[in-house]
Ligand SMILES: Nc1ncnc2c1ncn2[C@@H]1O[C@H](COP(=O)(O)OP(=O)(O)OP(=O)(O)O)[C@@H](O)[C@H]1O
């Protein structure tokens with residue numbers, strides 16, 4: 001009887017464990033599918049607002065335009081159809097705001113009922129026209145044709161240098177500045193955190209007395225527990241003005257500020273993981289080195305650190321991983337300018353900061369919204385690669 | 400002023416060193432915190448001899464051995480009194496720089512502990528950390544050391560390979576070569592063959608026998624036959640005391656102390 005009850009209990013326990021892990025795995029899977037489902041949508045869309053069309057005359061030989069070309073046309077950087085593969089004919093832009101320069105109110109009628117036919121006239125008269133119109137003004141018997149826009153490609157997305165997701169009529173979804181911003185800030189962070197973290201780890205593992213170590217260890221763990229918004233606040237109030245002052249800059253919100261803050265945030269990971277790695281160096285090797293007349297410092301640089309090399313590499317990659325995904329603190333101190341950085345003293349914008357800052361304003365299901373999800377995919381892939389390489393380093397060390 | 404002081408000390412040292420005492424312990428006591436691990440030890444090691452340290456586990460053999468290259472310094476709370484002399488100089492004297500001292504004392508450990516480097520770099524390590532980087536001479540010294548350690552023929556074609564590709568016995572001979580490369584005036588061996596198979600063990604024993612021509616060796620061993628085979632002198636330690644010290648032959652045939660006799664005949668330990 002008792003045995004049976006025990007058996008039922010064990011079985012129930014097994015079911016609970018199994019379902020917990022199933023729920024967890026399914027949740028992760030669901031999030032990933034959701035991310036990809038929303039993000040991939042960007043690459044089947046044309047970069048034009050819904051219910052709007054671009055119309056050209058029937059004589060126009062241009063097949064399609066990219067979003068970038070469209071933007072240049074509207075900025076008058078491109079003024080001739082020749083420049084986009086058409087005939088030598090200057091481009092005449094026409095939007096609804098230009099109505100009054102071509103037509104009088106009488107001609108259009110009280111309720112714009114004549115507008116479609118007038119537009120047809122205009123298109124016939126001006127072979128170089130590029131009209132940007134709401135669907136409702138497009139004539140049903142169109143004398144010209146709709147100019148399709150090139151669909152957004154992955155390549156364009158990743159290599160595009162301009163991120164203007166809300167500009168009209170041609171939003172730009174180039175994320176290169178954001179990728180580079182993320183890389184700059186992360187690289188800077190690791191350049192700051194690795195030497196500092198490694199030095200601290202060596203000190204804790206090899207030099208400090210047990211008592212000192214017992215004091216240091218909790219402080220470092222405390223560092224890991226501070227919420228990132230507090231780091232951001234500290235950065236904003238202390239670091240940003242300091243950088244502005246030191247380098248005599250117009251603004252202190254720079255990649256450097258982000259790197260320093262992220263570097264500090266990555267320190268606990270780097271210190272703890274490298275210290276553990278350094279501790280795996282066998283005492284017998286250190287003794288062998290010392291017995292041959294090596295100084296303590298020579299022993300550290302020639303035996304202890306090389307032995308812990310893969311652990312230290314893993315530590316720095318984990319540190320980068322932390323930096324790449326960090327949002328709040330970076331958002332607060334980097335200035336969020338979506339331009340390709342050339343020095344550490346310029347404002348930059350990272351992928352997570354972009355998502356956090358813009359998701360609230362992006363209309364649900366719109367292009368901007370999808371583009372932010374595509375950014376999410378990119379971030380997911382970067383961190384995935386980082387985690388995988390850490391695992392690879394770990395398993396390679398074991399074998 | 401200070402210079403002349405040191406010179407005087409050195410002169411005095413060289414005067415006391417008559418060449419007959421390679422290494423010497425005079426009234427040495429060692430404490431691990433409160434634990435009295437070595438009790439008033441007096442022992443003289445003659446040049447070009449092998450001295451075996453025997454005794455039951457925990458009697459202080461390793462502790463005594465590690466006096467000569469000050470490896471005990473690495474342990475917190477160690478206190479030492481008395482004099483430990485190496486070629487007439489006090490190892491714990493104020494003028495001694497520990498790294499320098501260790502360059503003149505080679506040490507071989509119980510378990511082979513080659514560095515995770517190439518065979519060549521293992522042997523070269525001691526020279527490199529001493530700032531010696533002459534390429535041609537380095538090759539000569541590495542070759543000479545490996546020959547002395549009876550390993551050259553087995554590794555001469557794979558000097559660039561990792562030391563971890565060698566067998567345990569080969570690794571231990573590599574560690575001996577590594578110690579020989581710095582031309583030590585004294586070699587300390589702490590149970591160098593206890594982790595090895597019988598064949599490797601006998602190779603190491605032969606090696607120790609051959610090295611005696613050039614070097615002075617102190618070896619810790621638990622193996623009575625081994626002590627009998629390789630050593631000229633034997634010191635029997637018991638609970639931190641040096642119970643008996645004599646020529647190996649004398650001691651094995653006719654031990655003075657009953658504890659020594661019991662230990663040698665295997666009645667305890
Ligand atoms: N680091 C240490 N701290 C405290 N006590 C120690 C330390 N090392 C050794 N001892 C003690 O000193 C005594 C002598 O140790 P030692 O290692 O010299 O013995 P041993 O004769 O080499 O023994 P074995 O044959 O087992 O190697 C032992 O009682 C040991 O417990």
Ligand SMILES: [Mg+2]
Pocket residue numbers: 460461462589619
């Ligand atoms: Mg021992």
